[in-house]
Amino acid sequence: MSRFIPENNRYERIWILAKYDFKSRYYYNYLGVIWALIKPFFEFLVYYVVFTYFFPGAIENFALYLFLGLILWYFFLEGTNKGINILQQKRYLLENIPFNRGDLLISTTFSAFMAFMFNMVVYLLLSLSLGVIPFHSSIVYFPFLMTIYFLLVMGFGMILATISIHFKDIQHLWDMFMLAGLWLTPILYDKQMIIDNLPALIYINPVSGLIINVREVLLYGNDPDFQLLGFNIIYTIVIFAIGFFVFKSYSHKAAEKL
Amino acid sequence: MMATKKIINSSTEAAKNEQQAEDFAIVLKNIKKTFYIREKPVDSIRTSIFKFSNNNKKRAIPALKGVSFNVKRGEIFGIVGRNGSGKSTLLKIIARAFPSDKGGQIEVNGKLIRLALGMGFDGNLTARENIYLNGSILGLSFKEIGAKFDEILDFSELHDFIDTKIKFYSSGMVSRLAFAIAIHVQADIFLMDEFFGGVGDVSFQQKSQKVFENTFLENRSIVLVSHDMGIMRKFCHRILVLDRGRQVALGTPDEVIPVYESLFYNG
16 A cells, blocks of 8 residues: 555655745745744733733743743644644645645644744844853753653644544634633743642643743753653653544544545 | 557556556455535534534435446556546545545555646645645655656746746646646556646647657556546546446446446436
């Protein structure tokens, strides 16, 4: 069967899918990449003003704290939203050439990850301009944390992609979830507020722990909170496994139903 | 015309002797497909909550009722039938776009591409990007695509528009590009859904018909769906006649085209 023919171009294929996905999102005109950077930065400025002047907290390096949290959140938001739309978008390929549908999900997550990396450059510049040293020895944990995060986003992406085949209005529901997520994740305020008032939320919301730990290792130069990290690893494995199974078993109707 | 067919036939014979008779490009056994439709589609969370509250009954539409055939390597295999007989559904099942009902068997040996009018490309990408994307999905490396790139361009005659987004293309240009990609990127099996004949202007049609007549397609297999009996008679080695999802006849064009034509009178 064609799907078992050994393929040596799989990585190239995932790369080209991700590249064109990223390109069609941001490069549609020459200002494209700038939009990719301006949008999160603008949002950052709004929150920064509100949470510095109206609801001031006592967070060390608040600007960087906020920006890092926001771009990490954006990665999740974008990766999952792409998951909802990808099968519909790539229907023209699914209908005409048999290939591994899972590659589509890897490529969309990767495309969202590229946008995140662009924003990381802005983060770096921001921290330099604020006179904060962006590198600590604890940065060695960063690739590991991002790998877990990547798999978490992809796991959710696979679940949502499968749901989107049968329920086309999942986007509305997910938008509501994402709005709740933005406020119930310690992005705009100190994690201590959640820990003191609703500690369970740190464990219900899988993104919280990862954002907290990425900040610890990048911004504050501390080791990650290993208890939280362990929990996040298990969470990610479960979500990814569910996503993988669900997508593998139920996504074959994509071209027919969409 | 007849000479052409003989050439292909003899090369098929040669290939057969070399590779044994069981070397098929496509093997289908007892393929069934039932579509389930409702008056109002249940395709959202909102409608699925309310689906039991009204008399929105599920209706089974059997589109294919057990189809079995093999396509040999190098064969041009035709499928004919009236509108709604299940031809396009069958092609989509072979292309694995649609799953078939349980119990059937599909075996496809080789890279497969389905060609249908005005489809298969991302409108927001340029022709160049679409060539790379489609080639890559079909399993070619960038290097291999690069090596074929000029040939694809020459064949499709789209030199001036290679970096134009596909959405600005006419449907004829899109089809030319699709056909050029399909024959150059080493797909082994083409499924052509009403694709042949209507593609491009007369000169391009002649050019693409020539493809069928020379060695381009050696060892490649084609499944052709068309209502144009002239084309079917000219190119197909064997033809399958479908009627309302049922396999009515399978044989050489001379044998089965009369069967197909009789369907229109018997109802």
